[in-house]
Structures are given as C-alpha cells and as structure tokens.
Amino acid sequence: MRTVKRNKILKILAVIIFSVILISTSKTIISPQRAGIIDLLSVPLKAIHSFFGSARNIMPFASLREENRLLRERINLLARKIDELKMVAAENDRLKDLINFRKTIPFATIPAQVIGRDPSNWSNSIIIDKGLTGGVKQGRAVLSTKGLVGRVLEVGRYSSKILLITDPNSKVGVMIQRNRHGGILAGRPDGKCRMVYIALDSDVAVGDKVITAGFGAIFPKDILVGEVVRVDKEPGRLYKSAVIKTAEDLSRLEEVLCIK
Numbered sequence: 001m002r003t004v005k006r007n008k009i010l011k012i013l014a015v016i017i018f019s020v021i022l023i024s025t026s027k028t029i030i031s032p033q034r035a036g037i038i039d040l041l042s043v044p045l046k047a048i049h050s051f052f053g054s055a056r057n058i059m060p061f062a063s064l065r066e067e068n069r070l071l072r073e074r075i076n077l078l079a080r081k082i083d084e085l086k087m088v089a090a091e092n093d094r095l096k097d098l099i100n101f102r103k104t105i106p107f108a109t110i111p112a113q114v115i116g117r118d119p120s121n122w123s124n125s126i127i128i129d130k131g132l133t134g135g136v137k138q139g140r141a142v143l144s145t146k147g148l149v150g151r152v153l154e155v156g157r158y159s160s161k162i163l164l165i166t167d168p169n170s171k172v173g174v175m176i177q178r179n180r181h182g183g184i185l186a187g188r189p190d191g192k193c194r195m196v197y198i199a200l201d202s203d204v205a206v207g208d209k210v211i212t213a214g215f216g217a218i219f220p221k222d223i224l225v226g227e228v229v230r231v232d233k234e235p236g237r238l239y240k241s242a243v244i245k246t247a248e249d250l251s252r253l254e255e256v257l258c259i260k
Contacts, residue, residue, distance in 0.1 A: 098255055101145040107220060109257035110135050115159065124167035124187060128256060131156045136258050139218055143257045147224035147247030148212060152258060164250050165225070166191050173215035174225055176208050185225060185244065191251065193226065198240040204231055210244050220259065
C-alpha cells in the first residue's frame with residue numbers, strides 16, 4: 001500500500017513539474033492564459049515547497065546518515081561480542097562436562113587442549129598442549145567425554161602427538177557390548193573404523209555399541225568406542241566385519257583426557 005501511494009504522489013509531482021516547465025517555455029500559450037494556469041498551480045507548488053522546507057528543518061539528512069552509520073557499527077560490534085560470549089559459554093560447558101566426566105571414571109586423567117593437527121597426518125592425528133612436564137606418557141590411552149579418542153604416540157616437553165583410532169595404523173581390542181563378542185578395531189581413512197574378526201555365528205547388528213575389551217596395558221576395559229552402522233560378510237572369509245561410527249566426532253575435538 002505504501003508503495004502504491006508513493007507512486008501516486010510521484011506521478012502527481014511529475015505532472016505538476018512538467019506543467020510548470022511547459023507553461024514557462026511555451027510560446028503558443030498567451031501571457032494571460034499562462035498566468036492563470038500558474039495561479040492555479042501555485043497552491044500545490046507552495047505546499048510542495050513548504051513540505052520540503054519543513055523536511056529539511058525537521059530531518060537533517062546528513063546527520064541522520066552519520067547517525068545510522070554509527071548505529072550500524074555499534075550493532076556489528078554488539079553482534080561480535082554476542083558471538084564471543086557464545087563461544088566462551090560453549091567452552092565453559094565443555095570444560096564442566098570434562099570435569100564431571102573425570103569424576104565418574106575409575107582412573108586418573110590429565111586434561112589437555114587440542115592445539116593442532118600433524119601436517120603429515122592431518123585427519124588421523126592431533127597435537128595437544130600437554131607433554132612430559134604435564135605428566136603425559138607415551139602409549140597411554142586418550143579419551144573424550146563421549147568415548148575413546150586414541151593413544152599417545154609421541155611426547156615432547158610441552159606437547160604431545162595423539163594417534164586417533166581412525167588412523168589405519170591404530171589397532172584396538174574391542175567387543176560388542178550386548179553379546180560380548182570380541183574383535184579388533186582398525187582405523188580407516190574415511191574417518192570411520194572397521195571391527196574385524198567377529199565370529200561368523202555372532203548376531204552383531206546395526207546399532208550395537210562397541211567398547212574396549214581391556215586387552216593389554218594401553219586401553220582400559222569398557223570404554224565406549226562407537227556404534228555399528230553396517231555389518232559385512234565377505235565371501236571366503238571366516239569372520240564377519242562391521243563398520244563402526246566413532247562415539248566422538250574426532251574432526252571437531254577441542255579437549256581430551258589423557259590417562260596417567
């Protein structure tokens with residue numbers, strides 16, 4: 001509706017302005033006639049002149065533009081501050097979850113922050129901000145609040161490299177939580193894992209939870225690893241295999257716990 005009204009006003013103004021120009025320049029209209037038409041148009045012309053004069057006094061356009069610019073800058077600044085506060089709040093929530101999780105597990109851990117990834121093995125290893133001075137030891141398991149992450153591969157004084165369970169060089173003894181059937185978890189380049197050497201008579205199914213078996217001294221028993229998303233039986237093989245989706249999204253890790 002506002003657009004229609006504005007268009008009508010603009011058309012009327014255009015007619016009036018055109019009429020004034022035509023009268024002023026026309027040689028065919030005699031002076032008395034021209035004067036009469038001008039008198040007739042004087043009322044709307046005065047109204048238009050008065051309106052724009054009042055508008056200039058009421059609305060100093062230059063200062064309004066400057067004020068709008070300052071307001072937009074302030075809005076952008078406030079939006080950035082809100083985003084920063086949201087990130088701080090999200091970090092606080094993660095740290096609270098980490099602290100609460102540490103209280104529920106039966107072994108001592110060292111909290112650490114992910115500070116990067118190994119350029120030579122970008123998708124399957126991470127760098128944390130704790131090393132020998134922080135108590136981190138080579139070969140120990142690394143967890144998140146959601147499940148198993150990997151193991152400490154290399155340790156420096158102030159940082160360490162963690163080999164993720166998705167790395168093809170990673171091997172972890174695991175079992176199906178529901179039926180306790182065992183197997184070996186091996187990493188895959190696509191960010192998932194494969195559980196192999198599952199018994200042919202196992203009723204492993206999509207949705208089953210996979211946990212650590214506790215074999216050896218690296219990975220404690222009953223740590224959640226992930227969930228079965230596909231079960232395979234290849235011809236000629238004496239075992240089944242299953243594709244496992246990790247419990248933690250390892251591509252988005254920000255904090256971890258290293259077992260002492």
